[in-house]
Amino acid sequence: MLTILWHDRESDGYTDQIPLSWFTRDGKTRGCVHDVLGPHFGLWKAKCNVTVTGAQVDLDYRPYAEFNEKQVMLLGVLRVQFSQHHKNAVTNVLWKYKGERVFKSYPVTVGYLSAVTDDFEDEVAASLRLSSDERKKRLASASRKPAVVKIVTTNYRRNPDVVAEVLVLAGGVCHQCKQRAPFTKASTGEPYLEVHHRTPLANDGDDTVDNAIALCPNCHRKTHHG
Numbered sequence: 001m002l003t004i005l006w007h008d009r010e011s012d013g014y015t016d017q018i019p020l021s022w023f024t025r026d027g028k029t030r031g032c033v034h035d036v037l038g039p040h041f042g043l044w045k046a047k048c049n050v051t052v053t054g055a056q057v058d059l060d061y062r063p064y065a066e067f068n069e070k071q072v073m074l075l076g077v078l079r080v081q082f083s084q085h086h087k088n089a090v091t092n093v094l095w096k097y098k099g100e101r102v103f104k105s106y107p108v109t110v111g112y113l114s115a116v117t118d119d120f121e122d123e124v125a126a127s128l129r130l131s132s133d134e135r136k137k138r139l140a141s142a143s144r145k146p147a148v149v150k151i152v153t154t155n156y157r158r159n160p161d162v163v164a165e166v167l168v169l170a171g172g173v174c175h176q177c178k179q180r181a182p183f184t185k186a187s188t189g190e191p192y193l194e195v196h197h198r199t200p201l202a203n204d205g206d207d208t209v210d211n212a213i214a215l216c217p218n219c220h221r222k223t224h225h226g
Contacts, residue, residue: 002080004093007107010074010224012200013039020112022050023057023082031064036073039194042217046073055082062098072221079103159207163195170214177219194220 002023004016015037022032029050036044047064050057059078061068068075075098083089090110094103127135172181172191181191193214199205215223 001112002090003111004078004080005109005111007109007200009200011106012197012224014224016046016078018059018080023052026052026054028052032059036071039196039220042194044071044073046071048078055084056080057082076100077103158201162207162209162212165209166195166212166214167193169209173214174216174219175213176215176223179216182216182218192217196220196223 002016002018002020004018006012006014006016017035017037019034022029029052031047032050033045033047036046038044045067046061047067048059048061049063050059057080059080061073062075062077065075077096079092079094079096080090081092081094083091092105093108093110095106096103127138130138167190170193172193173179174181174193181193183192184190185192193216195212196215197205197207198211198213201207205211
């Protein structure tokens with residue numbers, strides 16, 4: 001799984017999680033959907049056409065405007081360039097907004113999740129193609145406990161005291177729309193708000209209370225994409 005953590009103003013803190021299996025063969029694949037992980041573990045979907053040309057891959061989100069806009073995704077083309085055809089090292093990540101003609105570079109952190117995670121979706125699809133009897137035979141001999149896989153990625157180690165203080169100061173009210181948090185956390189009963197850095201950490205912003213505000217999920221997305 002290829003992970004791209006964005007640090008620009010529009011998408012700060014959001015991570016595209018793209019299966020590496022999409023990149024194995026040259027050609028075009030339509031209607032591919034991948035996960036987008038947001039701050040505080042919010043999860044969205046993005047839909048695109050994937051075009052593989054040697055060591056370059058384009059993910060075009062523009063043909064699926066209705067799907068992506070409902071998910072509050074940006075419309076454009078993501079271009080990932082690798083060092084070689086078997087794609088074990090990313091050399092460049094570019095983005096071109098809908099209506100623009102030129103790709104531009106944006107600050108990102110690129111990582112890889114375990115290949116086991118990447119392959120799982122394909123393995124489920126393969127299992128669905130089996131007959132029920134074949135699947136039951138495999139289940140009968142399968143281990144009851146899942147294998148443990150270590151996953152390595154890169155992220156900022158934020159100060160938890162900053163997040164806590166900003167949430168306390170907010171008192172459960174969104175800084176932008178001035179409305180109460182839309183729901184409470186099942187684990188703690190506290191109002192659910194997301195802490196947003198005014199100046200992104202990747203743009204040399206400070207991890208301080210003065211540089212952070214508490215937003216409801218809708219306003220947080222609007223801040224990045226509105």
